Amino acid sequence: MNHLLPMNNTDTRFTLRFLAEKDGQLLREALAEWQISKRALTAIKFDGGLLTVNGTEQNVRYPLHIGDQVEVKFPPEEKSDGLAIEYGKLAVIYEDEALLVLDKPAHQSTIPSREHPTKSIANDVCGYFEQQSLASTIHIVTRLDRDTSGLLCIAKHAHIHHLMGLAQRLGEVSREYEAIVHGHLAEDWQSIVAPIGRKETSIIEREVRQDGQYAHTDVTVLQRFSVQGEPMTHIRLKLHTGRTHQIRVHMSYLGHPLVGDDLYGGSRKLIDRQALHCVSLCLQHPLTKEKHYFTSPIKDDMQRILNN
The missing domain is CATH 3.30.2350.10 (Pseudouridine synthase)
Structure with a gap:
């Protein structure tokens, strides 16, 4: 497994990349091993996230092969309506x-x-x-x-x-x-x-x-x-x-x-x-x-x- 931090590009969604290590493992099972929660998967599916394998969008039932590059794009998050945006000094x-x-x-x-x-x-x-x-x-x-x-x-x-x-x-x-x-x-x-x-x-x-x-x-x-x-x-x-x-x-x-x-x-x-x-x-x-x-x-x- 290999985590890579987000790259600088026009897509501001938080992105993680992994390397598949098991032949025939379903994408869903691999994501669970990589500690992607069920709640996160639901948000990815319905709120503007994306799952790709080797650059192609796939669903969680996709069978992986060793060496496949999996990319998880999490949907953009929105702040609570009651939280005012302020610009105080942070240490x-x-x-x-x-x-x-x-x-x-x-x-x-x-x-x-x-x-x-x-x-x-x-x-x-x-x-x-x-x-x-x-x-x-x-x-x-x-x-x-x-x-x-x-x-x-x-x-x-x-x-x-x-x-x-x-x-x-x-x-x-x-x-x-x-x-x-x-x-x-x-x-x-x-x-x-x-x-x-x-x-x-x-x-x-x-x-x-x-x-x-x-x-x-x-x-x-x-x-x-x-x-x-x-x-x-x-x-x-x-x-x-x-x-x-x-x-x-x-x-x-x-x-x-x-x-x-x-x-x-x-x-x-x-x-x-x-x-x-x-x-x-x-x-x-x-x-x-x-x-x-x-x-x-x-x-x-x-x-x-x-x-x-």
Whole structure:
């Protein structure tokens, strides 16, 4: 099997190319092995996509021969009607035909919400894609809370989002964070396995509860220190799952809420948001299979607390 990234031509549809490796295999079976989803095949058939073998259009029942060149053209994607196109500044860490990795600032939502319907990362990426004449919409792979800063991964196409979702479920997308919490953690390293669910009295707040979803966070102490006599700990966290507010809930559950996280018991005396930053993102590229490792230093507002 051989993936080739799209070539520059007048056809802006996202295109993948494969080499058949089995004699007599139906095109449909090969596409399944190449992880083209049934939903994608339906879209290709009805929404303007195309399947060709050696340059000739074929249906999914076509029997392949070893060495046949299969080309999959995905239909153009349309953005949601409710997503406004904006042109804010994006801190691009990495970009190719499949992925976009950004360094998100604090105080910016990843996607629009009722409280913040515009000026989100998604709005700005819509404008960025439009400037590139990219027929795609927004596919967030690793989402961050509004007040969490750091590395954020976006897929440029629905199929890439599908592949990255499979990788996440297999634990092949790794994220690490740094945070500052109240108090001195007793252990230098610990693993928190505690299920998280929505708090019954809130539509926003989560809590550790028996009927919640499985959630697993590893915590490593980097530094114990004090600010104006108040003990604090600088920690590094590795997520094994991606529940909403997972780090914030787990640290509050331990009795060490994040500094600045007033939703879960933290104080905003030193910082006006939760002191949480995604410092590293490790993934295997969904097409080339190369390993990529991205890093981002913590923001100035967190660094000022550490410098006190």
